[in-house]
Amino acid sequence: MMRLNSFRPAAPDRLRLFEKVVARLGYPSPSVLSEEVRLGIERAVDRALEQARVESVLRRATLVKVGGGMIEGQGIRIHSQRWARVAERAEKPAFIFAFVVTLGQRLDETVAALQRDSFFDAYLLDAAGSELAEESAGALEEFLASQAAAEGMEITARFSPGYCDWDLKEGQDALFRFLDTGSVGVRCNEAGMMTPLKTISGVVIAAPRLAVRVACSWCNQRECLHRRSNGLAETDKRV
Amino acid sequence: MKGKDLLLALEEAVFNRDSASLESLLAGFDGSDVGPSEAIRALAKGMDRVRGRLRDREISIPEFLLSIDVFRQGLRRIARDACEEEPGEDRETRTVVIGVVEGDTHDMGKNIVAAVLEASGYRVVDVGRDVPRDVFLSALKETKASILALSTMMSTPLENMREVIQWTRRLYPDVKILVGGAPLDERIAAALGADGYAESAVTAPEEASRLVGKTRRAAKAAPVPKAG
Numbered sequence: 050m051m052r053l054n055s056f057r058p059a060a061p062d063r064l065r066l067f068e069k070v071v072a073r074l075g076y077p078s079p080s081v082l083s084e085e086v087r088l089g090i091e092r093a094v095d096r097a098l099e100q101a102r103v104e105s106v107l108r109r110a111t112l113v114k115v116g117g118g119m120i121e122g123q124g125i126r127i128h129s130q131r132w133a134r135v136a137e138r139a140e141k142p143a144f145i146f147a148f149v150v151t152l153g154q155r156l157d158e159t160v161a162a163l164q165r166d167s168f169f170d171a172y173l174l175d176a177a178g179s180e181l182a183e184e185s186a187g188a189l190e191e192f193l194a195s196q197a198a199a200e201g202m203e204i205t206a207r208f209s210p211g212y213c214d215w216d217l218k219e220g221q222d223a224l225f226r227f228l229d230t231g232s233v234g235v236r237c238n239e240a241g242m243m244t245p246l247k248t249i250s251g252v253v254i255a256a257p258r259l260a261v262r263v264a265c266s267w268c269n270q271r272e273c274l275h276r277r278s279n280g281l282a283e284t285d286k287r288v
Numbered sequence: 289m290k291g292k293d294l295l296l297a298l299e300e301a302v303f304n305r306d307s308a309s310l311e312s313l314l315a316g317f318d319g320s321d322v323g324p325s326e327a328i329r330a331l332a333k334g335m336d337r338v339r340g341r342l343r344d345r346e347i348s349i350p351e352f353l354l355s356i357d358v359f360r361q362g363l364r365r366i367a368r369d370a371c372e373e374e375p376g377e378d379r380e381t382r383t384v385v386i387g388v389v390e391g392d393t394h395d396m397g398k399n400i401v402a403a404v405l406e407a408s409g410y411r412v413v414d415v416g417r418d419v420p421r422d423v424f425l426s427a428l429k430e431t432k433a434s435i436l437a438l439s440t441m442m443s444t445p446l447e448n449m450r451e452v453i454q455w456t457r458r459l460y461p462d463v464k465i466l467v468g469g470a471p472l473d474e475r476i477a478a479a480l481g482a483d484g485y486a487e488s489a490v491t492a493p494e495e496a497s498r499l500v501g502k503t504r505r506a507a508k509a510a511p512v513p514k515a516g
Contacts, residue, residue: 074350085305086350164399166361169353175396211443218444238418240391240444 055233056105056150058188060098061181067094069180070173093173101178101247102153103185104233107193111144112136112254120145120254125227127252129215131264135205139256143202146193146255147227150185151235152178152247178247186249193253202255205262209251210241212275213264217241224250289313290321295330298362302334305354307361314365324366331362335407343490352489356403363406384410384466384496385427386437388417389452391445398439400489401468405437408493421452428460434500436465437492438482443471446480453481464499468492 070090071079079087110122115137118130122145127133136142156178163171190207197204210220221241228250230236237243243250263277270276289297294313301310317327338355341347386402388395395417402412415427428436436456438449453465467477468486477485484499486492 074348076348083351085354086348089350160396164396167353167357168396168400168403169350169357171396172353172400173350217442238391240442240448242392242394242442242444244393246394 055107056189056192057103058185058192060103061184061188063094063098066098066177066180066184067091069184070094070177073176073180074173089169089173090177093170093177096159096174097152097156097177097181100153100156100159101181101185102155103150103181104153105148105150105185105189106228106230106233106235107146107148107189108228109144109146110227112142115142125223127215127223128219129208129213129264131213131267132205132208132215132254134267135259135261135264136254136256138260139254140258140260142254142256144255145252146196146204147224147250147252148186148189148193148207149224149228149230149233149235149243149248149250150182150189151233151243151245151249152182152185154234154245156247157245182247182249186251190253193255197253197255200255202257203259203262204253204255205259206277207251207253208264209249213268221250224252294322295326298327298330299334299337302331302355302359302362303337305338305351305358307358310358310362311365314362314369317366317369319366319369327366328363331359332407332409335359335404339404339490339493353400356400356407359407360403382410382500383413383431383433384435384437385413385415385424385431385433386439387415387419387424387427388439388441389445389449390418390420391448392440392442393417394441395439397441397469397489398437401437401439401486401492404489404492405496408496410435410493410496421448421455424452425455425459428456428463434462434464435496436460436463437486437496438465438467440469440471446471446476450480457481466492466496466499 067090068079076082110125112122114121115133118128118133120127120133120136125147160171160175163174186207194204211217218241221237225237235243235248265277297313301313335355338352342352384405386398388398402414406412413427413431413433415423424436438452440446440449449467456463456465464483466484466486467480467482472485474485484495486495
């Protein structure tokens with residue numbers, strides 16, 4: 050078991066983030082936005098990029114047992130029938146990476162302060178923060194893929210407590226016991242909710258060869274926004 | 289601008305999410321020509337129309353929020369310049385205690401619902417987020433509210449919500465309980481013991497009115513604004 054250096058992704062492209070926020074808000078394209086909404090989203094994207102302090106904590110655990118609805122690494126257990134199946138189908142699953150990535154407290158404080166005078170600006174900044182957190186977790190996932198590739202490994206898509214059949218509270222407890230989340234100022238309450246709010250926790254499984262990257266084959270929730278097919282996203286949402 | 293023209297213009301300012309126009313209309317407002325309650329009623333009418341447009345998907349949520357912001361701007365201005373508090377004949381029966389249950393600090397949805405309920409004539413007592421059971425119960429006792437509105441965006445605090453509902457039933461059986469939030473739907477709301485479920489800020493006023501057995505009215509806004 051070893052601790053990796055924490056990873057700090059480069060800021061995403063502003064226009065890319067703008068388009069992601071537009072899509073998150075349910076608009077089919079930026080061309081349908083009214084002027085006031087377009088300007089509001091631009092302002093929100095700029096604020097999010099300015100105020101986010103992206104930090105992460107990572108840790109790797111060698112796998113010791115997979116099966117029976119559980120993935121067990123040194124120091125961490127994941128109880129999920131579906132993700133255990135993903136690991137079982139992999140060729141010699143070797144380790145997992147666990148992570149927490151956060152945008153920091155300042156963005157939360159700004160969203161709260163904006164609500165006093167403008168729900169509009171607060172709502173858009175909240176959306177921009179959510180999308181930036183997803184982008185940051187995506188960049189972290191790519192970094193983990195490159196780390197694994199250097200050892201001849203592939204990784205699954207990232208998955209988080211509360212998704213699929215991984216219980217939120219139990220999953221967060223496992224991750225927060227395993228990771229030094231205090232070093233990046235992230236806490237988790239009794240309900241499994243993390244603060245700062247724009248924080249994503251999760252794991253990926255690494256193996257020399259994966260049969261599948263996601264657990265969707267064993268799930269009947271056809272309408273799930275995070276559903277993927279053959280390891281590729283059916284929507285633009287990530288697992 | 290005076291009288292009915294002013295009232296119509298106030299309504300239009302909210303409807304058109306025109307903050308500058310509202311500011312101009314209320315410059316020097318002292319309640320001597322048009323009363324504070326009339327002015328607030330006009331703002332609320334604008335909000336009611338905007339809610340209809342959102343319900344009909346003619347506008348998006350951000351545009352709806354811009355109108356709420358203009359409405360709140362008007363409330364603050366009127367309260368500051370012309371009105372301390374207005375007693376309403378049925379105000380006590382229209383008080384809502386609202387909060388996010390313990391375990392969750394996501395409160396933007398709750399704050400928006402609170403503003404919309406206020407715009408629809410309810411006196412709203414916002415007890416905040418991550419609120420323990422006893423704080424809700426104390427607020428119900430102190431305010432004699434007729435509605436308790438509970439929210440959470442996560443599934444894990446639903447047990448806390450159930451507990452608040454059960455104790456409210458036990459101690460204040462006349463209080464109607466309205467719930468909302470991402471993990472809820474009508475079926476889950478009923479299973480938790482709630483009287484009603486609000487899918488969004490758009491439907492919250494109608495659902496609240498249904499619970500207290502009144503037809504919806506657009507224009508009886510409480511004059512003291514909430515600041516977020």
